[in-house]
Amino acid sequence: MAKNAKQENQLSVEEILEKYDRESTFRKNLGLWAWVVTFLGVSLTVFHMYTAWFGILQSQIQGAVHLGTALGLIFLLYPIKAGMHRKQTGVPWYDIILAFVAIFVCYYNVFEFDALLKRTSFGYTAMDIVVASLGVLLVLEATRRCVGLPIVVVAIAAIAYALWGNKLPMFSHRGFSWSVLSSDLYFKTDGIFGIPIRVSSTFIFLFLFFGVMLTKTGIGKYFNDLAFAMTGRFTGGPAKAAVAASALQGMITGSSVANTVGSGSFTIPMMKKTGYKPEFAAATEASASTGGQIMPPVMGAAAFIMAEYTGVPYSQIMIYAAIPAVLYFTGVFLGVHFESKKQGILGLPASQLPRLKELLIKQGYLLLPLLMIIYTLLSGKTPIRAALIGIAVAFVVSFFSRETRFTVRGFIDALEQGARAALPVIAACACAGIIVGVVVLTGLGSKIAGGIIMLAGNVLILTLFFTMIACIILGMGLPTTANYVVTATVAAPALIALDVPAMAAHLFVFYFGIVADITPPVCLAAYAGAGIARANPFKTGVIATKLALAAFLIPYMFVYNPVLILVDYKPVTLFFGLLSALIGMIGISSSAMGYFIRRTQVWERIILFVGGAMLIEPHIISDVIGYCLVAIVLFIQSRRPQDAKKLVPSDTSVNL
Structure with missing residues (x-):
């Protein structure tokens, strides 16, 4: 009976992932084509391991092998319609054709590399235009299948703007033909083989495989x-443990939805059992899981692209992002604490919790891969x-336990799963390359940046607000x-134009693009958590x-x-910056x-809200007012x- 309950729970988790995470809607019954998928997946992972060790190829060639193999896998794995992935056995003939055409048009860049370099100056051939056209269309279709329609709609809108934007009254340009645009x-x-794919084919893939x-x-x-060992016995223990x-x-995953479902399948039922309402339990897991992408040492895939855009090494970005990441989880932790105190929910009994000392002694070796990555990055080595x-190190660590020890088949499966995990990121990077290519070609970026500044009247706080709204709206899809x-490409330059440090500007848009996953009306991480908790998605x-x-x-x-991202900081200014941030978050x-x-x-x-808001901008007068307002409420209360209040019983819980 316990086994059946576990299977039902697993099925529920899979269904939730497939409902809210397009990446999970792949074919389960590939038939004989499973061997082809395994071969392509293992080959793709081995290719990246080989080039990482012996030297990265020229970016166009590296990107072509990377994208071409990934597109082939996407068309073999993801059906034309999401609901068909459970019904089909094998791969339809048309997807087989699309898979091999996609491989061909990408590998065309490898076979014709030298000739294409020459034709850049003298004009492309008809065959080049056909290949380019097919490449653009196949990237759009592959992205639709494994990432979703919204990003494809944005990319198509960008293409339409490039083709007919010369007829618009605003943001117009000279216009481009399809042959010029596609090539x-x-x-x-x-374009497609720009910075996003270049970074995906070098850094991102390897870190996804590491995960x-x-x-x-x-x-x-x-x-x-x-x-649970660290926080389970305190007030609101299960919810704090979830955070x-x-x-x-979050140190090893890059998906808010996958993190929500993976952790939430355990933590959400535990929170409900302790006395939290389903919506709050789901919301806690979703808000905490969303922050995983800003948590060093392995941040979301976009952080590696940030390194290319800003010219700042990833190891340095990791350091810059550390304090904001800790503050993010501190903010969620505070929210959980205040709600737990309000509801009178204490911690779990000690008998229900693992022992921290035993975990560190007996299984502490599991942290070695992460510690080694941090040490290697901080010692100046490349990502x-x-x-x-x-x-x-992770491979070696797996042999420390009989349950996790790799067999030959298990290692082959890990190589294949590494490729599968990267497919949605590769497709998203390629599709984003279309959008960026249009922005660069038409000069749209500088026009939008100028428009944002003009709309905000050169006022920084308004520019930040409009940029935040744009990030959240884009993050819906x-x-x-x-x-x-x-x-x-289009918003960060507006902030930089108002003398915001480049690193702060890029982290700002990165941050709000991530929290879009929990911001209604389209908040996929919250919806996924609500699915597990059987809660109202919008309320969640x-x-x-x-x-x-x-x-x-x-x-x-x-x-x-900027001292909070360790830019031009001194110990004293950093201390007061952290103090203001903490008091401000407590107030809000x-x-x-x-x-x-x-x-x-x-x-x-x-x-309390006004007091917290007063601490946003560092200024002696506003800081004093903010501190005083929070202190006044503290004194009165x-x-x-x-x-x-009725406390949830617990034999050895701690009310802190």
Whole structure:
């Protein structure tokens, strides 16, 4: 019976993933074509391992092999319609044709590389135009299948703008023919084979494979156990453990939805059992899982593209992002704490929790791959070398336990899964390349940046607000990687033009592109969590936003006070910057959740919110006002009698 219950739960998790995560709608019954998929997947992973060790190929060739093999796999794995993936056995003839045509048109860049370089100056042939046209169309279709329609709609709109934008009254340009547009997008380095695919074919793929290798070692369960051991006995223990577990899981995953479902299948039922409402349990997991993409050492795929755009090494970006990441999870943690105090939910009994000391002694070796990656990056090695070392250490660590030890078949499966995990990212990067190619070709980026500044009247706070809204709107349909690529091209320049440090501007758009996953009306991570909790999806999204509301302050804070991303900082300024950020988040979070040290009245919530908001911009007067407003509410509530509340029983829980 227990086995059947486990199978039903697993089926539920799979159904939720397929409903909210387009990446999971691949064919389950490939028939004889499973061998072809395995061959292509293993070959793609081995290719990246080989070039990472012996030297990356010329970017056009590296990108062509990378994208061509990935497109072939996408057409073999993902059906033309999402609902068909469970019904079909084998691969339809038309998808087989599309797979091999996609491989051919990409490998055309390899076979004709020298000739194409010459034809860049003297004009492309008819065959080149046909190949380029097929390449653009196949990228759009492959992206639709494994990422979703919204990003494809944006890319098609960009293509339409390039073709007919000369007829528009605003943002017009000279116009381009299809032959010029398709060849520019496909054969030049500002389009499909631009920076996103270049980074995907070098850094991103290896780190995704590293995540697969870590998963095979059982580190996911270890992180959950570690989180419960550290926080489970305190007020709101299960919810706080969910936040801590997602922060740890976020070091190795790049998907908000997958992280929500993976961790949430365990943490959400635990939270409900402890007394949390289904919507709050789902929202806690979703808001925490979403932050995983900003958590070093292995951040979301867009962080590697940021390194190329800004010219800042990834190891340095990792350092810049560390404090904002910790502050994000601190903000969610605060929201959970205040709600738990309001509801009177204590921690779990010690008998139900793993022992921290035993976990660290007996299974602490599972942290070695992550520690090795951090050490390698900070010692000045390239991300490619760091990923290779991390993969090798993860492979060795797997042999420390009989349950995780790799067999030949298991290692082949890991190689295939590494390729499969990368397919949606590769497709999104290629499709984002179309959008960026149009922006560069037409000069749209500078026009939009100028428009944002003009609309905001050169006022920084308004420019930041409009940029945030643009990031969140784009995030409703675009995956994080594509969202960052677009906003870094058209929105970040507007911030930089107003003297915002480049690193702060890029982290700002990166950050809000990620939190779009929990911002209604389209908040896929919240919807996925609601599916597990059997909760109302929209209410879950609203609560997730409330939980992360304090964390929404952080990008504004590091724009106004770059010491929070360690730009031109001194220990004293960093200390006061962190203090202001923490007090500001306490004010905003307690206002949103309706609890500080007592239940808050309406006027107290207003004062707390204003006090928190006053701490966004570092200025002696606004800081003093902010501190005083929060302190006033603290003093008033401390004089008020304790709220009458029913505590959830626990034999050794701690009410903190």
